[in-house]
Amino acid sequence: MVSALRATRAAGDAATQPPVEPPVEPPVIDLHDVHKVYGQGAAAVHAVRGITLRVNRGDYVAVMGASGSGKSTLMHIVGCLDVPSSGRYLLEGIDIGELDESQLALVRNRKVGFVFQSFNLLPRTTTVQNVELPLAYAGVRRPERRHRALAALELVGLREIADRTPRTLSGGQQQRAAVARAIVTNPSLLLADEPTGNLDSAATRELLAVLDRSHAGGGTIVVVTHEREVAAHARRVVNIRDGRVIGDRVQVPSGSPESPTDEAVD
Ligand code: ADP
Ligand code: MG
Numbered sequence: 517m518v519s520a521l522r523a524t525r526a527a528g529d530a531a532t533q534p535p536v537e538p539p540v541e542p543p544v545i546d547l548h549d550v551h552k553v554y555g556q557g558a559a560a561v562h563a564v565r566g567i568t569l570r571v572n573r574g575d576y577v578a579v580m581g582a583s584g585s586g587k588s589t590l591m592h593i594v595g596c597l598d599v600p601s602s603g604r605y606l607l608e609g610i611d612i613g614e615l616d617e618s619q620l621a622l623v624r625n626r627k628v629g630f631v632f633q634s635f636n637l638l639p640r641t642t643t644v645q646n647v648e649l650p651l652a653y654a655g656v657r658r659p660e661r662r663h664r665a666l667a668a669l670e671l672v673g674l675r676e677i678a679d680r681t682p683r684t685l686s687g688g689q690q691q692r693a694a695v696a697r698a699i700v701t702n703p704s705l706l707l708a709d710e711p712t713g714n715l716d717s718a719a720t721r722e723l724l725a726v727l728d729r730s731h732a733g734g735g736t737i738v739v740v741t742h743e744r745e746v747a748a749h750a751r752r753v754v755n756i757r758d759g760r761v762i763g764d765r766v767q768v769p770s771g772s773p774e775s776p777t778d779e780a781v782d
Contacts, residue, residue, distance in 0.1 A: 542608055543571060543606075544607070544704055545569065545571035545594055545605075545705070547568055547569045549604070550566070550567045550593060551566055551603055563589040564759045565759035566603070567761055568761075571738060573734075575751065576737045576739075576749070576751045577737065578738075578752070578753045579741070579753075580741060580747055580754070580756070581756035581757055583742075586758070587756055591738070594628075595624065595630055595705075595707045596620050597624065600613070607628075607704075625650060625653050625654055626654065628705050628707060629701065629703040630708075631694050631698050632709055633710040634714065635687070635690040635691055635694045635714075637690055639681060639682050639683045640683070643669065643677060643681070647665040647669060647697045650701050665696070668696040668697070669693070671726075671729065686719065687715055688723065692722065694711075695708075695711075695723070705737075706735055706737045707739075708740065710742065711739065713742075724771075727749065748770040749769050751766060751769050752764070753765055
């Protein structure tokens with residue numbers, strides 16, 4: 517009797533239940549009141565002062581702000597190279613504060629690709645071997661490693677110079693190789709800290725085209741920059757001052773079909 521009642525109730529519940537919603541995807545970046553203090557006492561530097569920020573999959577964000585405003589500190593936290601002094605950071609729903617050093621390194625390797633102003637390629641190792649390196653750390657086997665590294669180099673237009681060493685390349689080529697190395701693991705997030713700081717305008721344009729392509733392929737990108745031309749390619753611009761977010765706006769990126777400036781440029 518009781519079990520029959522239960523069965524009826526269960527069937528009734530099933531009939532009236534709403535369709536199952538797909539699971540909500542967590543933001544790629546989810547920062548809650550994050551602070552970073554370097555040093556202690558009188559020498560303490562409060563580099564990040566309470567940043568709350570969300571970045572969703574497929575977003576393309578430019579972070580702008582004066583030198584010393586805390587942009588690189590923020591990128592190091594977002595990229596799991598450093599941890600907040602206080603506050604909470606979730607990367608694709610993973611609470612970074614709960615990880616130990618080796619787990620942090622694993623998350624960084626799997627989820628984040630980093631591009632720095634100063635390329636940071638190994639100068640005497642071939643370009644393709646440089647690009648393979650994060651895959652080697654991730655335990656990907658040799659033949660697949662080579663295959664994926666060459667595909668990443670193809671994507672940034674450097675397939676032909678795969679066997680050359682970085683010191684024989686131009687700055688622009690080195691930086692595109694650095695992007696290939698950053699995206700070869702297919703990371704959830706591509707972070708670039710002033711990636712065009714050492715590039716001339718032609719190399720800057722080529723790098724921006726590579727970032728645009730990566731974004732069009734579904735990539736999530738955060739780029740720190742002083743240059744308006746670089747920020748113009750993003751869909752969102754976050755302004756930082758003295759370790760705080762003072763502006764956050766969406767924009768129509770240059771180079772997109774919606775951009776009104778394109779006709780004037782062409
Ligand atoms: P930005 O990238 O916007 O130029 P940073 O994040 O590099 O700014 O620096 C923010 C502040 O934190 C600056 O005052 C800088 O001197 C200080 N800072 C950055 N890194 C360190 C560190 N490792 N130790 C001590 N102070 C630091
Ligand atoms: Mg910086």
